[in-house]
Amino acid sequence: MTVKVKINDADGNLLWEFDWEDNTSLSKMAEKNSIDIPVSCGMGACFACACKIISWSEFIGIWKISVPLVDLSVDENGKYKEVLTCVWWIKSEFIKDQDIHEIIIQKMI
Numbered sequence: 628m629t630v631k632v633k634i635n636d637a638d639g640n641l642l643w644e645f646d647w648e649d650n651t652s653l654s655k656m657a658e659k660n661s662i663d664i665p666v667s668c669g670m671g672a673c674f675a676c677a678c679k680i681i682s683w684s685e686f687i688g689i690w691k692i693s694v695p696l697v698d699l700s701v702d703e704n705g706k707y708k709e710v711l712t713c714v715w716w717i718k719s720e721f722i723k724d725q726d727i728h729e730i731i732i733q734k735m736i
């Protein structure tokens with residue numbers, strides 16, 4: 628299993644692409660790859676780290692390290708349209724195949 632993460636700037640231009648590290652939040656991975664995603668509370672309470680979800684693989688389970696304290700938008704199917712990068716990561720045990728999965732998120736600012 629490989630999970631590729633792509634982060635776009637607010638205009639939709641690709642900023643960076645990297646492989647997902649297990650048990651690491653999106654904001655921590657972005658920081659390790661020198662991508663500036665603002666983080667304030669670090670616990671899902673302020674929306675500072677929010678990014679738009681452009682695409683998720685349907686096979687990727689999302690695990691929250693804490694319950695977000697702000698309401699996130701959902702689409703008509705109940706899927707999140709935004710992600711709080713400080714409190715979301717992927718648990719690899721949800722992925723049972725050997726495929727390459729891709730996540731694309733876009734910075735809000």
Ligand code: FES
Nearest residue numbers: 667669671676713
């Ligand atoms: S930094 Fe506050 S919700 Fe992520």
